[in-house]
Amino acid sequence: MQVQLMSYGALTDVTGSEVFELEISQQSVTVAELKLILLARYPALEGKTFRIAVNERFVVDEFEVLPGVIIALMPPFSGG
Amino acid sequence: MQVQLMSYGALTDVTGSEVFELEISQQSVTVAELKLILLARYPALEGKTFRIAVNERFVVDEFEVLPGVIIALMPPFSGG
Amino acid sequence: MSDKKPKNIFVEGPVSPVKIGEDIAHHQKKSNIGAHSIFMGQVRADSVDGEAVLAIEYTAHQEMALLAMHEIREAIFAKYPLTCLHITHSLGLVKAGEICLFVFASAVHRKEAIDACEEVVERIKKELPIWGKELFNDDQYQWKENKG
Amino acid sequence: MSDKKPKNIFVEGPVSPVKIGEDIAHHQKKSNIGAHSIFMGQVRADSVDGEAVLAIEYTAHQEMALLAMHEIREAIFAKYPLTCLHITHSLGLVKAGEICLFVFASAVHRKEAIDACEEVVERIKKELPIWGKELFNDDQYQWKENKG
Numbered sequence: 001m002q003v004q005l006m007s008y009g010a011l012t013d014v015t016g017s018e019v020f021e022l023e024i025s026q027q028s029v030t031v032a033e034l035k036l037i038l039l040a041r042y043p044a045l046e047g048k049t050f051r052i053a054v055n056e057r058f059v060v061d062e063f064e065v066l067p068g069v070i071i072a073l074m075p076p077f078s079g080g
Numbered sequence: 081m082q083v084q085l086m087s088y089g090a091l092t093d094v095t096g097s098e099v100f101e102l103e104i105s106q107q108s109v110t111v112a113e114l115k116l117i118l119l120a121r122y123p124a125l126e127g128k129t130f131r132i133a134v135n136e137r138f139v140v141d142e143f144e145v146l147p148g149v150i151i152a153l154m155p156p157f158s159g160g
Numbered sequence: 161m162s163d164k165k166p167k168n169i170f171v172e173g174p175v176s177p178v179k180i181g182e183d184i185a186h187h188q189k190k191s192n193i194g195a196h197s198i199f200m201g202q203v204r205a206d207s208v209d210g211e212a213v214l215a216i217e218y219t220a221h222q223e224m225a226l227l228a229m230h231e232i233r234e235a236i237f238a239k240y241p242l243t244c245l246h247i248t249h250s251l252g253l254v255k256a257g258e259i260c261l262f263v264f265a266s267a268v269h270r271k272e273a274i275d276a277c278e279e280v281v282e283r284i285k286k287e288l289p290i291w292g293k294e295l296f297n298d299d300q301y302q303w304k305e306n307k308g
Numbered sequence: 309m310s311d312k313k314p315k316n317i318f319v320e321g322p323v324s325p326v327k328i329g330e331d332i333a334h335h336q337k338k339s340n341i342g343a344h345s346i347f348m349g350q351v352r353a354d355s356v357d358g359e360a361v362l363a364i365e366y367t368a369h370q371e372m373a374l375l376a377m378h379e380i381r382e383a384i385f386a387k388y389p390l391t392c393l394h395i396t397h398s399l400g401l402v403k404a405g406e407i408c409l410f411v412f413a414s415a416v417h418r419k420e421a422i423d424a425c426e427e428v429v430e431r432i433k434k435e436l437p438i439w440g441k442e443l444f445n446d447d448q449y450q451w452k453e454n455k456g
Contacts, residue, residue, distance in 0.1 A: 072437075200344040
């Protein structure tokens with residue numbers, strides 16, 4: 001399946017782009033599995049603190065990522 | 081002796097004037113004695129909360145009031 | 161004479177919002193400031209026995225108020241690392257809806273600016289010899305009382 | 309559709325002090341307001357390795373930020389009896405000395421306005437998905453970090 005990703009803040013330096021796509025061999029993965037896939041593709045993510053939102057909602061590691069969703073990778077906020 | 085008095089806030093309703101003078105038979109009185117003289121002259125002061133400043137400094141009951149000073153009668157503040 | 165002469169804080173009538181905007185703009189030159197905290201007191205049209213407060217008339221023992229404010233300033237600057245602190249209080253007539261008190265504290269970080277501003281407001285209300293006379297229709301009035 | 313649609317809080321570039329003055333002026337019609345508390349964040353020309361921050365470039369996950377802000381608003385209005393609450397946050401470039409955040413809380417009494425304003429500022433910093441990129445000379449930059 002294909003998922004669309006958006007990275008924010010310092011993570012855009014790691015992913016190289018604010019918006020990108022990821023081809024995943026399975027038709028569904030958990031957020032925990034997605035993190036491993038991302039780490040394999042972007043080793044510089046190692047040790048970085050970030051939260052994951054799926055379709056504008058923060059999700060836990062057990063959350064099921066399905067085709068067509070939009071995933072946001074968000075480092076600690078620094079507004080204000 | 082003669083002392084000059086200034087009253088502020090709600091006390092001006094009691095003294096009838098913001099600036100007034102008081103003729104005192106002694107040449108020096110304590111603040112405690114001054115309060116009794118004021119109460120005799122303005123019975124409506126009875127029960128009112130107010131602080132006394134002499135020449136722009138708050139003073140205690142034992143403070144000696146001498147001729148020529150300016151006395152301020154100040155009810156609780158209500159600025160802001 | 162000390163060069164730390166008490167600053168005037170009084171203006172005749174209300175504090176102007178345009179003036180407040182200009183004050184804020186003037187602080188943009190100070191590029192070490194990270195946070196501003198502002199408090200404004202505004203005259204409320206409180207209803208007393210069915211009559212609304214139309215205005216408050218402020219009087220003060222000005223010399224003592226400026227001395228007290230000076231002491232508060234010194235204490236606040238000793239306690240908080242502020243960049244600057246500006247205070248304006250009205251004298252005379254301030255109509256309902258108009259601003260009677262403006263406190264403006266600026267610092268590198270937000271915590272100091274916020275805490276200093278609040279403490280200054282509390283101390284002004286408690287320690288400055290200023291009195292408000294709440295005016296109603298038909299020359300009726302009552303003396304304002306600050307809640308603890 | 310709910311009529312409690314999240315309000316926009318974002319402006320492109322800095323928050324204008326003139327606009328802030330106008331906002332304050334508009335509140336003079338509300339004669340039940342007794343106290344306003346304002347917080348403003350200003351971009352500091354912090355020095356890092358001898359280089360000064362020239363500007364901060366803000367980006368946000370706008371949809372999530374507006375939803376988070378909406379939740380904060382609801383919680384604040386449930387907790388404090390406020391008359392009104394206005395928030396503006398910059399997106400894009402804000403130069404050193406310019407204002408990037410404006411929080412404006414108004415209430416009948418000062419305590420509520422002051423406490424609500426401070427809580428909103430803290431929650432905005434912690435909960436809104438907004439990021440600042442601190443820009444130096446020669447295309448150098450570092451990502452801003454908010455202290456706890």
